[in-house]
């Protein structure tokens with residue numbers, strides 16, 4: 520490996536490590552159109568199952584549309600609180616502060632491009648389920664490239680997926696002119712953060728990596744996971760990694 524390769528790896532890792540979620544942006548520091556295009560240029564090169572590229576990216580610049588989308592999320596968070604869903608919800612008002620605001624749309628009809636039977640059989644259901652996973656991984660891969668490009672340009676990012684339900688689809692699609700058979704799957708926000716971002720807890724390499732065989736010491740039972748959700752989740756979501764033990 521040449522030193523050039525190592526330099527390139529280090530430059531990439533600098534971007535990877537410093538991509539940090541921020542949920543409140545500084546609207547006084549706009550993102551020029553050119554940067555938005557540079558960010559989506561990275562998405563364009565993403566890998567996808569069958570090279571289907573089942574994605575669309577809608578750039579939102581109209582503050583009133585951003586506000587309407589933020590309103591929806593704030594209301595949805597209120598509904599969830601009422602349902603006693605104990606998820607530590609962030610303040611979705613922050614959405615409307617994002618100078619870079621891109622709605623990610625997936626075309627799930629492209630599951631047809633993957634190995635499926637399309638005969639409505641039980642076996643087909645299994646293949647369809649897998650095809651949906653392929654499609655989601657594909658859109659995530661392109662989206663992640665865009666997030667890294669935004670981070671490389673000196674912005675911080677926010678990946679918002681708290682959507683999914685029919686209500687969200689019908690609230691957002693008309694605002695954005697999204698055809699009914701496509702799906703809004705997440706929103707990518709980016710810009711200069713309102714406050715300095717902080718590095719969140721990440722598992723160590725030995726905690727995620729096995730050689731040859733799955734390392735059983737990293738296996739968690741359902742009880743372990745429930746304990747993690749109860750005792751740790753809120754810390755790793757909203758605290759600096761140094762404050763998580």
Ligand SMILES: Cc1cc2nc3c(=O)[nH]c(=O)nc-3n(C[C@H](O)[C@H](O)[C@H](O)COP(=O)(O)O)c2cc1C
Pocket residue numbers: 538539540541542609677678679680681682717718719755756
């Ligand atoms: C698939 C995916 C979905 C996410 N959905 C949300 C979301 O709906 N709302 C939110 O505030 N953050 C969301 N996030 C951001 C995560 O909370 C964040 O990435 C995580 O806490 C790790 O922090 P980091 O991005 O600073 O490394 C999502 C991230 C990913 C990758």
